[in-house]
Amino acid sequence: MQQQDFKKKYQTDHTGTIAEALFIANLLFVGIFYVFLWGLFFIAYKQASQVGKNHLKQTLIASSITILIVIALNIFILLTSGYASATALIAAEVYLMLIVPLFMVVGILGFTKAVNEKNFRFPLIGKPLNINTDK
Numbered sequence: 001m002q003q004q005d006f007k008k009k010y011q012t013d014h015t016g017t018i019a020e021a022l023f024i025a026n027l028l029f030v031g032i033f034y035v036f037l038w039g040l041f042f043i044a045y046k047q048a049s050q051v052g053k054n055h056l057k058q059t060l061i062a063s064s065i066t067i068l069i070v071i072a073l074n075i076f077i078l079l080t081s082g083y084a085s086a087t088a089l090i091a092a093e094v095y096l097m098l099i100v101p102l103f104m105v106v107g108i109l110g111f112t113k114a115v116n117e118k119n120f121r122f123p124l125i126g127k128p129l130n131i132n133t134d135k
Helices: 002-010 015-028 032-044 050-079 086-115
Strands: none
Touching: 015 032, 015 050, 015 086, 032 050, 050 086
């Protein structure tokens, strides 16, 4: 009986931490880690704690936004002057120097909260999801 209480008390849910790590990895290597994040959603969402679910939902939405930005950027480049142009270089630099660091800072903050099993509300994403940061 005491061993079960001990396991229950000290058993941690790493879903949020893994989700945040996959989100950060998706920023650096767009695509493959997005698939892994969806896999984590389908495998672990039902068993995850509320904090893990919150982190997982937010990272899925944020990763979807970054994927859409990359797709839009590539469509823009293809429709304008192609990849071997200054326009493509400038567009890629804007993405890599402005957008990725903004999402990266949020991902790192979310990761540190997830490691400590605390809620974190992503700016502009967490509020519509009613993520409560009291825990």
